[in-house]
Amino acid sequence: MAPSWSFYARPGYTPGVEKPSEALGARILVVEDDREIAELIATYLRRDGAAVDLAASVAEAEAVSAIHGPDLVLLDLGLPGGDGLEFLRRFRSWSLAPVIIVSARESDEDKVAGLGLGADDFVSKPFSPRVLTARVRAQLRRASYPAQEADKLAFGPFVLDFDGGFVEKEGQRLALSRREFEVLSYLARHEGRSFGPEELYAAVWGLEHGDLSTVAVHIQRIRRKLEANPHEPRYLQTVPGSGYRFARTGA
Ligand code: CA
Numbered sequence: 001m002a003p004s005w006s007f008y009a010r011p012g013y014t015p016g017v018e019k020p021s022e023a024l025g026a027r028i029l030v031v032e033d034d035r036e037i038a039e040l041i042a043t044y045l046r047r048d049g050a051a052v053d054l055a056a057s058v059a060e061a062e063a064v065s066a067i068h069g070p071d072l073v074l075l076d077l078g079l080p081g082g083d084g085l086e087f088l089r090r091f092r093s094w095s096l097a098p099v100i101i102v103s104a105r106e107s108d109e110d111k112v113a114g115l116g117l118g119a120d121d122f123v124s125k126p127f128s129p130r131v132l133t134a135r136v137r138a139q140l141r142r143a144s145y146p147a148q149e150a151d152k153l154a155f156g157p158f159v160l161d162f163d164g165g166f167v168e169k170e171g172q173r174l175a176l177s178r179r180e181f182e183v184l185s186y187l188a189r190h191e192g193r194s195f196g197p198e199e200l201y202a203a204v205w206g207l208e209h210g211d212l213s214t215v216a217v218h219i220q221r222i223r224r225k226l227e228a229n230p231h232e233p234r235y236l237q238t239v240p241g242s243g244y245r246f247a248r249t250g251a
Contacts, residue, residue: 027163028051028053029054030042030052030055030074031055031073031075041102058086059081061087067182069097069163072136073097073099075087075100077110084101099119100122100136102125160188183200183204183219184236186200188248191245191247194243195244196242198212201214223236235248
């Protein structure tokens with residue numbers, strides 16, 4: 001049996017004695033369903049100055065990445081409710097940020113599939129946290145954030161700033177609530193795909209069950225702030241029988 005990650009946390013192993021190196025200054029998404037591993041990774045990355053978001057499933061990873069476009073992703077493959085490779089495929093359709101697969105699965109098939117889908121590196125579990133942070137550093141250096149500057153989306157007279165968390169119209173910020181911004185960001189990140197209220201609710205509110213009419217209420221509010229005619233929306237469209245979708249061109 002492969003040793004578990006806790007090998008690294010046994011007594012005598014003292015995290016925190018190393019001097020923090022140059023700050024990473026990046027936003028990193030850790031997709032990992034083993035909470036202890038996730039927290040171990042997060043501790044190291046935060047100590048190095050990274051902002052860390054955690055996701056424990058493919059659905060959570062999609063929701064979090066849509067809201068905070070990460071500069072780098074650490075991706076487990078065996079996840080509840082889906083394979084990490086599914087996330088990778090969709091993530092690559094809109095982001096160039098480096099993805100490092102961190103997995104106990106190290107068959108050649110998995111590596112080939114991961115690299116074919118656009119993964120940048122592969123770290124096997126169990127791993128040394130120091131090796132992992134070194135790989136993170138190497139990928140961030142290599143990428144040197146060309147994607148970060150472009151983490152905005154222009155449509156019509158609007159600019160959606162994913163990192164800043166706001167939308168501007170001709171330089172003036174729109175008064176969107178945090179949830180309204182999150183709903184809009186999620187749809188904009190997945191431009192052209194339609195989402196039913198259940199999917200949006202799960203992705204944005206992070207809950208499986210609840211009052212789905214909340215979703216429609218938020219859509220209406222966003223339309224009132226965004227659309228010239230909220231009853232004939234150009235950007236935040238209704239797809240009959242399917243849900244809502246964002247269209248940048250305002251078809
Ligand atoms: Ca796992």
